[in-house]
Amino acid sequence: MSKQELVVLAQDDADGCCGRLGSAPLDEDQAGDLAKVFKALGDPVRLRLLSMIASRAGGEVCVCELTPAFELSQPTISHHLKLLRQAGLVDSERRGTWVYYRVLPAALERLAAVLTAPQAAEVNA
Template sequence: MSKSELPLIGVVTPGCGATPRTRPPLDAENAVELAGMFKALSDPVRLRLLSAIASRAGQEACVCDVSDGVDVSQPTISHHLKVLREAGLLTSERRASWVYYRAVPEALQRLSDILAIEAGLRVSA
């Protein structure tokens, strides 16, 4: 058997695995849940709607307020808000004839935490 035919099972590159973890990696269940949140935010209109809600006092806004400046129809806005609700990023409450949406701080914090990196650490290519 030549050197090129040898299996590479169990081969360790020098320095591989020597970098300590600063936090545990995601488990499968959390990865699926967070991927759903990121997928909901992958649309620019949904990202703008969430930002419009989260940027208001109390992270709450009436649907009539968040649609200003978004160039899509009201049914399309309602669809996008529904997607954000289903992803766990917003809650909603009907008050008289209007629906008020509120950002879910815990969900936004989870997204922020997964994107955070330790200050001073660099990833080399």
């Protein structure tokens, strides 16, 4: 089920200091990978889906619970969930009849780290 996720969220920051926006200009590859993830977040429906999954106590939400929360067709919701999966933000698991989605916290953390300023050299006040 969790086939091809993006690597940018899984890498272990081996090269000293990753891809923080404020540390050094991103090269094309880093920017391309990161852009795919942010693009996945750049849709209201996907953001709501992600927040519905992330804010669930048990950590898991059934698709059967997500779909009726929107005034969109079932294939459309499925499509958005697929994009969130391919972005490496969530994972899914089938248990019997139903499919459950779960957030991959490491992905969100890494993304937040990218945005966190490394209080770069006195941002001249």
